[in-house]
Amino acid sequence: MYPFNYHKPSSVDEAVSLFLDAEDPAYLSGGMTLIPTMKQRLAMPTDLVDLSGVQAMRGIERQDQKLVLGAFTRHAEVARSEVVAQAIPALAHLAGLIGDNQVRYRGTIGGSVANSDPAADYPAAVVALGAEVVTNKRTISSADYFQDLFETALEPGEMIVRIELPIPRRAAYRKFPNPASRYAVVGVMVAQFDNGVQVGVTGAGPCAFRASTLEAALAADLRPEALAGVDIPDAGFNADLHASAEYRAHLVGVMARRAVADLLAS
Amino acid sequence: MSATGIGAPVRRREDGRFITGAGQYTDDLHVEGQVYAVFLRSPYARARITDIDASHALSGEGVLAVLTGDDMRADGIGDIPCGWLVKQKDGSDMVSAPHPPLAHTFVNYVGEPYALVVAKTQDAARHAAERVHTDFEELQPVIDLATATDSVEIHEGVRHNLAYDWELGDRTATEQALADAAHVVRLDLVNNRLIPNAMEPRAAIGRYDAATGEHTLYTTSQNPHLARLILSAFVGIAPEHKLRVVAPDVGGGFGSKIFVYAEEAAVLWAARRLRCPVKWTAERAESFLADAHGRDHLTHVELGLNEHGRFVALKVQTSANLGAYLSTFASSVPTYLYGTLLAGQYKTPNIYVEVHGVYTNTAPVDAYRGAGRPEATYVVERVVEVAAREIGKDPADLRRMNMIQPGDFPYETPVALTYDTGDYEKSLDRALELIDYAGFSARRIEARQRGCLRGIGMSCYIEACGLAPSQLAIQLGAGVGLYESGEVRMNPTGNVTVFTGTHSHGQGHETTFAQVVSDRLGVPFEDVEVVHGDTGRVEFGLGTYGSRSLAVGGSALVKASDKVIAKARIIAAHMMDVGADDVTFDGGVFSVRDSNRSMTIQEVAFAAYVPSNYPLDLEPGLSEKAFYDPENFTYPAGTHIAEVEIDADTGVVRVVDFVAVDDFGHVINPLIVEGQVHGGVAQGLGQALLEHGRYDDYGQLLTGSYMDYCMPRADDVPQFRVDTTTTPCTHNPLGVKGCGEAGAIGSPAAIMNAVTDALGVRDLTMPATSEKVWRAIRGAKGGIR
Numbered sequence A: 001m002y003p004f005n006y007h008k009p010s011s012v013d014e015a016v017s018l019f020l021d022a023e024d025p026a027y028l029s030g031g032m033t034l035i036p037t038m039k040q041r042l043a044m045p046t047d048l049v050d051l052s053g054v055q056a057m058r059g060i061e062r063q064d065q066k067l068v069l070g071a072f073t074r075h076a077e078v079a080r081s082e083v084v085a086q087a088i089p090a091l092a093h094l095a096g097l098i099g100d101n102q103v104r105y106r107g108t109i110g111g112s113v114a115n116s117d118p119a120a121d122y123p124a125a126v127v128a129l130g131a132e133v134v135t136n137k138r139t140i141s142s143a144d145y146f147q148d149l150f151e152t153a154l155e156p157g158e159m160i161v162r163i164e165l166p167i168p169r170r171a172a173y174r175k176f177p178n179p180a181s182r183y184a185v186v187g188v189m190v191a192q193f194d195n196g197v198q199v200g201v202t203g204a205g206p207c208a209f210r211a212s213t214l215e216a217a218l219a220a221d222l223r224p225e226a227l228a229g230v231d232i233p234d235a236g237f238n239a240d241l242h243a244s245a246e247y248r249a250h251l252v253g254v255m256a257r258r259a260v261a262d263l264l265a266s
Numbered sequence B: 001m002s003a004t005g006i007g008a009p010v011r012r013r014e015d016g017r018f019i020t021g022a023g024q025y026t027d028d029l030h031v032e033g034q035v036y037a038v039f040l041r042s043p044y045a046r047a048r049i050t051d052i053d054a055s056h057a058l059s060g061e062g063v064l065a066v067l068t069g070d071d072m073r074a075d076g077i078g079d080i081p082c083g084w085l086v087k088q089k090d091g092s093d094m095v096s097a098p099h100p101p102l103a104h105t106f107v108n109y110v111g112e113p114y115a116l117v118v119a120k121t122q123d124a125a126r127h128a129a130e131r132v133h134t135d136f137e138e139l140q141p142v143i144d145l146a147t148a149t150d151s152v153e154i155h156e157g158v159r160h161n162l163a164y165d166w167e168l169g170d171r172t173a174t175e176q177a178l179a180d181a182a183h184v185v186r187l188d189l190v191n192n193r194l195i196p197n198a199m200e201p202r203a204a205i206g207r208y209d210a211a212t213g214e215h216t217l218y219t220t221s222q223n224p225h226l227a228r229l230i231l232s233a234f235v236g237i238a239p240e241h242k243l244r245v246v247a248p249d250v251g252g253g254f255g256s257k258i259f260v261y262a263e264e265a266a267v268l269w270a271a272r273r274l275r276c277p278v279k280w281t282a283e284r285a286e287s288f289l290a291d292a293h294g295r296d297h298l299t300h301v302e303l304g305l306n307e308h309g310r311f312v313a314l315k316v317q318t319s320a321n322l323g324a325y326l327s328t329f330a331s332s333v334p335t336y337l338y339g340t341l342l343a344g345q346y347k348t349p350n351i352y353v354e355v356h357g358v359y360t361n362t363a364p365v366d367a368y369r370g371a372g373r374p375e376a377t378y379v380v381e382r383v384v385e386v387a388a389r390e391i392g393k394d395p396a397d398l399r400r401m402n403m404i405q406p407g408d409f410p411y412e413t414p415v416a417l418t419y420d421t422g423d424y425e426k427s428l429d430r431a432l433e434l435i436d437y438a439g440f441s442a443r444r445i446e447a448r449q450r451g452c453l454r455g456i457g458m459s460c461y462i463e464a465c466g467l468a469p470s471q472l473a474i475q476l477g478a479g480v481g482l483y484e485s486g487e488v489r490m491n492p493t494g495n496v497t498v499f500t501g502t503h504s505h506g507q508g509h510e511t512t513f514a515q516v517v518s519d520r521l522g523v524p525f526e527d528v529e530v531v532h533g534d535t536g537r538v539e540f541g542l543g544t545y546g547s548r549s550l551a552v553g554g555s556a557l558v559k560a561s562d563k564v565i566a567k568a569r570i571i572a573a574h575m576m577d578v579g580a581d582d583v584t585f586d587g588g589v590f591s592v593r594d595s596n597r598s599m600t601i602q603e604v605a606f607a608a609y610v611p612s613n614y615p616l617d618l619e620p621g622l623s624e625k626a627f628y629d630p631e632n633f634t635y636p637a638g639t640h641i642a643e644v645e646i647d648a649d650t651g652v653v654r655v656v657d658f659v660a661v662d663d664f665g666h667v668i669n670p671l672i673v674e675g676q677v678h679g680g681v682a683q684g685l686g687q688a689l690l691e692h693g694r695y696d697d698y699g700q701l702l703t704g705s706y707m708d709y710c711m712p713r714a715d716d717v718p719q720f721r722v723d724t725t726t727t728p729c730t731h732n733p734l735g736v737k738g739c740g741e742a743g744a745i746g747s748p749a750a751i752m753n754a755v756t757d758a759l760g761v762r763d764l765t766m767p768a769t770s771e772k773v774w775r776a777i778r779g780a781k782g783g784i785r
């Protein structure tokens, strides 16, 4: 690890201004992604702006038909929250599948969504639920937020403050973990709203996306069987040691069917 | 049986310090004045070093030196030898390419060290390492094992990149028997490359005392005496009497810490040059790149059967990847530890094996838990399974009818071994009973209703361990004898210090050996301390590998204990005023026959050190040494049976049941033995389903972290069910055989037999990853349901 300056602001404004004043800064949330890359000397920020002291970025709250999660909410807090379990149990389930205990006790939803790892779990929920990413400057709809591999709509210095997730009637998440890293090779969230079914897919492509062919099939018939024979084109899908693009496309179908079955059973 | 004696499930006494963080591993040691080394490693699989510019690095704060392979050579430091000379088919010696500890001129695998930076802090050393500028001229690397012998020459003068072309057995007779066979099964098999991943990464501290000329190496070694011998006699670091090697607590090795590594030589040499202790601790990424890897074979096998299903001939042709250089025991693993095991548990009369040992531009490959025997078992037990399916016989029946029977021992195989004892059917029967073999078809039908394909597979393995009869081993090319030494020292106050030349790095010797000695001498278990891992305290030793510690090292301790008892008997007889023949010894007490006079061994020990009433012609003291050289290998054997379920939609394989019935001879501590089996089976499961060390075409390691190299975890393994049968080893005093590797030897074939059974395919290469399995399902059914 290279030396760096450490800052611990207590407000959003202070965090942003510290960030803007520094040479090559980074926000530090749970550190589960950032710190390993610093230890490997792949990332070398001059300044770390630690967000753990910013109260406005914490907390889990239900506001009418929305679940509002502070960006600094840790995975473990989501996994065991009564409020989340009442509002979107599938989200608590998803958070409980991230990494291991140690990772869940450090990692945060803001860090995960900001990082936009193609194999991260939360992005599936963000797109499936049509969440809004609220930053220090604006509100970004999930449709615009994820752009490409590790690329989001965030501008330099822009900070996620909270994530607002519409509460569906029912939802379910299925993950096919990478046997080595246990990140998602493919993860699918299926969410049923009054006005339709939304399917969010992570792991398969460069970033999370909505699977429109699956949504169309499920809109007509919300049963696993409805997905039989639905084409999932694998163009642009990720391919690595663990899964080819073709296999990933297949897994999207399997995970979607299983998620639908879980949703119906919930 | 007492609560702590032989056969008692005593809890490991060393675990207290390990689980409370009180262990002392090499990295925990702080030697006064220590400075830190970071190694510069080749980023290319094959290149010429054209320039190393260290000027920038040397100007950094706290930087003491940048030392290169050329510097090392100039100081007269020698190459790292391969300790086992294999003779080729034509009688010539194998071709051993020079292996300098630090590369100079050429680098031959990604991760090969070619220089080190030494600085006052680890950070300064890392930082400086980034500022050394090295120019390489990239050369065409040889990565693919299958085509390596037709590729460019890696080492000058090593034609076809062949270290050796070796054979064992009667080729003509085997080929004739195959030609005459009623049925011949042919199979091409891959034994996947594994990366050991001991929990503790390697580390080393070199220390030099200019006043006395003494060198000390603290290192993560499975065999400190062997390290000392090699570093002295071959690498030429220091003469043996001026070099002490200490292997303190070591966090796992699985073979990978047997070998002498570049870093060990380098820190000692640097310590002497710089006149301060030099410490190096590997990062996990370095472990992946530069610990010796395991396995990596390509094999073609042919098994001939007669019309009744009896095996008549086995022919095996293997290409073994040895990596860029021959590591310490690399040459022996795919030859004498592999070819000799191909008889398995069967009476196959004709066996022939030929092995090409091949250089590639990858990390050196050497012994890894099982070393050669898992590969042999995989070949035999996969081809036997396929044979059973092809001739329509139950796999258990086919094995049974070909097994060596209890009356056949000692049994001389066609591949140079003589099995002393065994009862293979007994283990098979017990395993079949435990798994409920008869009930399998019902379980398969039930699984199908849940969308799962269920399969069953067995593996009846044998291994040769307890390495090894020295004369035989040396005749076959070993550079050292393979006896073991031990010392049993009774202290004046009656407790006992035991010194062993084996090394415990997770095996629990401190407990098992204390049980053996306390049982033999009749002293309390708590009164026996076991010392190992320090050439300054232990006279000599050859270390721990090949499941040898108890069979060879334990036997040495029995011998030494018996010498102690013999001497103590003379003392006791003298003190009780009778002849030695009139004294009996039992449970730590010497008694005069037909009288009530007696004295304890502790009383005798005191007398031996305070000799007032003492035989005049006897030396004082009660401490005895012994070397034990085994007459033969030991032959643990058993049957492993796996049941797997495959998710037909995703291809994910789960081992849902696993039974291991092993014959380890007498068991000293069943708790430790069961633990060893669990660990071994977990590793075997890793090989079968999860682990695969892979390089890309340029020789970059693709599986260089836990993000991609898949180690088995607790939730990957089922609740193992283990049992033992017992035929005591006939030639060592404890009747023990060794249990350290059996799990890793027997299990891969059992699991792959189960996977292929579930899928209804002939073969599938390890690891059976979900995508591979999914493709097999799709291929078999012509489309996904």
Ligand SMILES: Cc1cc2nc3c(=O)[nH]c(=O)nc-3n(C[C@H](O)[C@H](O)[C@H](O)COP(=O)(O)OP(=O)(O)OC[C@H]3O[C@@H](n4cnc5c(N)ncnc54)[C@H](O)[C@@H]3O)c2cc1C
Binding pocket: A026, A027, A028, A029, A030, A031, A032, A033, A034, A035, A051, A071, A097, A098, A099, A100, A103, A106, A107, A108, A109, A110, A111, A112, A114, A115, A117, A119, A120, A121, A122, A158, A159, A160, A161, A181, A182, A183, A184
């Ligand atoms: C062993 C291991 C296993 C894991 N397994 C999984 C898994 O199965 N599934 C999964 O989804 N993830 C997994 N992760 C990743 C984990 O969930 C991380 O916590 C997450 O990706 C990043 O969150 P963090 O809070 O740790 O962020 P950090 O590491 O602190 O930050 C990540 C990046 O986001 C930036 N950032 C952080 N917060 C903000 C903000 N509020 N606004 C703008 N930018 C910000 C940082 O500057 C940095 O670039 C795993 C991690 C580890 C170490």
